[in-house]
Amino acid sequence: MDMIHITMPDGAIREVPLGTTAAEIAQQISPRLGKEALVARVSPIQGNAAPVASADAEKSPDAAPEARLTTATNGEGFLVDLRAPIDQDVKLSILTPKDPEAIQVLRHSAAHLLAAAVLELFPNVKLGIGPPIDTGFFYDFVRAEPFTPEDLERIEKKMRELAAQDIPNERKMMPKPEAIELYRKWDQGFKCELVEERAIEPMVSFYTTGKFIDFCRGPHIPSTGRIRAFKLMSVAGAYWKGQEGNPQMQRIYGACFYTQQELDAYLHRLEEAKRRDHRRLGQELDLFSVQEEAGPGLIFWHPKGGLVRKIMEDWLRDELLRRSYDLVYTPHIMRLELWKTSGHANFYRENMFGPVEVEKDDYQLKPMNCPGHILIYKSRLRSYRELPVRLAELGTVYRYERSGVLHGLLRVRGFTQDDAHIFCMPEQIESEIEACIDFAFAVMKTFGFSDYVVELSDWDAKHPENYAGSPEDWARSTGALQTTLTRLNIPFKHMEGEAAFYGPKIDVKLIDAIGRPWQLTTVQFDFNLPGRFGLEYVGEDGNRHQPLMVHRALWGSVERFFGILIEHYAGAFPVWLAPVQVEVLPLSEKFAEYGKKVGAALKDAGFRAHLDDRNEKLQAKIRDAQMLKIPYMLIVGGKEAEAGTVSVRQQSKGDLGPRPLAEFLSDLRKQVDAREL
Ligand SMILES: [Zn+2]
Numbered sequence: 003m004d005m006i007h008i009t010m011p012d013g014a015i016r017e018v019p020l021g022t023t024a025a026e027i028a029q030q031i032s033p034r035l036g037k038e039a040l041v042a043r044v045s046p047i048q049g050n051a052a053p054v055a056s057a058d059a060e061k062s063p064d065a066a067p068e069a070r071l072t073t074a075t076n077g078e079g080f081l082v083d084l085r086a087p088i089d090q091d092v093k094l095s096i097l098t099p100k101d102p103e104a105i106q107v108l109r110h111s112a113a114h115l116l117a118a119a120v121l122e123l124f125p126n127v128k129l130g131i132g133p134p135i136d137t138g139f140f141y142d143f144v145r146a147e148p149f150t151p152e153d154l155e156r157i158e159k160k161m162r163e164l165a166a167q168d169i170p171n172e173r174k175m176m177p178k179p180e181a182i183e184l185y186r187k188w189d190q191g192f193k194c195e196l197v198e199e200r201a202i203e204p205m206v207s208f209y210t211t212g213k214f215i216d217f218c219r220g221p222h223i224p225s226t227g228r229i230r231a232f233k234l235m236s237v238a239g240a241y242w243k244g245q246e247g248n249p250q251m252q253r254i255y256g257a258c259f260y261t262q263q264e265l266d267a268y269l270h271r272l273e274e275a276k277r278r279d280h281r282r283l284g285q286e287l288d289l290f291s292v293q294e295e296a297g298p299g300l301i302f303w304h305p306k307g308g309l310v311r312k313i314m315e316d317w318l319r320d321e322l323l324r325r326s327y328d329l330v331y332t333p334h335i336m337r338l339e340l341w342k343t344s345g346h347a348n349f350y351r352e353n354m355f356g357p358v359e360v361e362k363d364d365y366q367l368k369p370m371n372c373p374g375h376i377l378i379y380k381s382r383l384r385s386y387r388e389l390p391v392r393l394a395e396l397g398t399v400y401r402y403e404r405s406g407v408l409h410g411l412l413r414v415r416g417f418t419q420d421d422a423h424i425f426c427m428p429e430q431i432e433s434e435i436e437a438c439i440d441f442a443f444a445v446m447k448t449f450g451f452s453d454y455v456v457e458l459s460d461w462d463a464k465h466p467e468n469y470a471g472s473p474e475d476w477a478r479s480t481g482a483l484q485t486t487l488t489r490l491n492i493p494f495k496h497m498e499g500e501a502a503f504y505g506p507k508i509d510v511k512l513i514d515a516i517g518r519p520w521q522l523t524t525v526q527f528d529f530n531l532p533g534r535f536g537l538e539y540v541g542e543d544g545n546r547h548q549p550l551m552v553h554r555a556l557w558g559s560v561e562r563f564f565g566i567l568i569e570h571y572a573g574a575f576p577v578w579l580a581p582v583q584v585e586v587l588p589l590s591e592k593f594a595e596y597g598k599k600v601g602a603a604l605k606d607a608g609f610r611a612h613l614d615d616r617n618e619k620l621q622a623k624i625r626d627a628q629m630l631k632i633p634y635m636l637i638v639g640g641k642e643a644e645a646g647t648v649s650v651r652q653q654s655k656g657d658l659g660p661r662p663l664a665e666f667l668s669d670l671r672k673q674v675d676a677r678e679l
């Protein structure tokens with residue numbers, strides 16, 4: 003019998019008969035591994051042919067997400083079915099649910115299970131594609147009637163039935179013409195199209211799950227029995243191949259994990275995200291609105307939201323001055339010519355509002371603050387003695403975003419950046435970068451974030467022709483970013499080739515209370531604009547030099563950061579930020595006078611207090627204040643009036659008992675001054 007050699011990840015070599023499968027090897031290693039295995043990764047040790055179950059269609063039929071399955075193994079071979087016979091010497095890894103790639107294979111198999119179930123219940127649907135996604139899978143169908151929530155329930159039930167039958171996912175190869183004929187007879191036009199376009203080899207790979215048959219490169223898990231922790235989530239519209247104008251399909255989304263526990267945790271996270279949705283909370287807490295009458299993506303800050311914004315901005319402006327920035331203001335609209343000089347009218351055109359004509363001259367609503375700050379820098383000749391020049395502005399900009407991508411405060415058309423531009427000499431960049439990073443971390447600490455991810459985006463050194471700036475510029479600036487992060491002991495990811503054409507940058511993503519990352523701070527070099535605008539300074543040598551320029555934003559924008567704060571705190575802002583810090587609740591109308599006195603004392607001490615003197619039951623008043631997420635409630639009745647005390651109730655801790663008013667005031671002072679979280 004012909005034997006082949008299988009090299010395992012630990013280096014051990016097993017000699018097995020030609021045609022042995024990964025499933026058999028897993029079983030030999032241990033019955034437990036045999037049970038846990040989902041899929042295998044092989045890489046041929048020598049020779050040229052793909053070893054097993056050769057990929058017939060290099061381009062996956064299920065488009066990009068599925069293609070990821072096989073390309074993710076980059077350089078380390080590719081994924082194959084456990085049941086595929088191995089026909090040459092290979093390195094073999096057997097993947098279990100611990101492996102993220104194996105979970106994607108499970109999810110892809112769940113997509114097939116969904117299609118199989120839909121076909122049982124609605125035999126006339128036309129099939130699109132069904133790739134795995136980060137948390138599950140989807141499949142696209144064409145059906146005259148929309149799928150209802152009841153349909154989804156039935157489909158999910160059918161999926162469970164089919165899963166329980168542990169139906170094998172079998173791979174079949176057939177000649178391309180036969181495959182097209184099969185789909186033609188079955189009247190599956192989209193699938194015909196896929197086979198025509200994507201199958202480039204004479205034999206085409208199919209997978210069957212019971213009666214369901216799909217043009218698919220795979221791999222798949224051996225059978226449906228392992229698909230247990232899933233849930234159909236929603237139906238959305240999608241265009242065939244994602245192209246507007248193509249036939250409309252119904253996309254059924256499902257969540258899928260290996261264990262029920264993981265699925266439950268995911269569903270809980272979704273619930274949490276819904277509970278924290280800043281658009282809903284923005285309305286409930288009366289913080290902001292978007293008005294159809296005014297236009298999409300434009301934010302109205304209501305009094306309470308405006309108050310939080312004022313507190314945020316006060317903090318920021320104080321910090322800016324303390325950190326030796328200069329505060330400036332620049333116009334919202336400037337000549338289009340200026341944007342031609344900066345290059346934005348060319349490479350940024352698609353993100354800009356159209357020009358406005360005034361006295362036969364075109365003006366442009368600003369999408370960025372940089373040119374304005376540059377004009378201030380250029381307004382007189384600068385000496386090396388005044389560098390670095392740090393110009394900061396809470397600068398409102400307008401960008402054209404498609405209405406489809408607008409999202410509450412997070413993706414808008416008009417917003418205020420906490421923008422700054424630093425003009426400095428080469429020898430100053432390290433200390434400037436360090437100061438920017440220190441500022442960014444002060445923002446995170448002050449506003450209550452402790453987890454973050456830092457990315458350093460570098461150029462692709464093999465293609466300097468695609469970038470502005472000299473190799474020395476890039477080396478020096480990237481070096482400064484890198485050295486600073488290392489010296490400050492901040493772990494970061496190096497993203498090669500990810501930089502914009504005009505310079506390297508650092509991005510800080512913070513992680514919120516429920517583990518979601520948010521892009522926040524950017525510190526970005528610019529080797530383009532100083533040259534375009536002919537920026538100069540007179541050096542110590544008396545000669546003119548070009549300064550280095552850095553753009554940096556810490557919050558990104560006030561709107562976006564406010565949205566993130568609302569979600570992070572689920573609307574319950576820390577007391578120093580809360581629009582109303584204390585709600586005073588008289589027990590009944592009889593004690594309204596004392597209530598007023600307490601309210602006045604709070605206001606005199608500089609706190610934001612509100613007196614609820616409605617003729618309502620105390621319980622109702624407490625409930626309302628709780629709904630508004632006001633940090634403190636002070637309940638005042640006869641006993642309190644007599645003793646000069648207040649009964650304190652805290653938003654998250656509940657009843658704290660009676661305290662002398664003066665003591666409450668001084669405690670609150672301490673909390674607010676320390677910006678306690
Ligand atoms: Zn497939």
Ligand SMILES: [Zn+2]
Nearest residue numbers: 370371372553
């Ligand atoms: Zn800028």
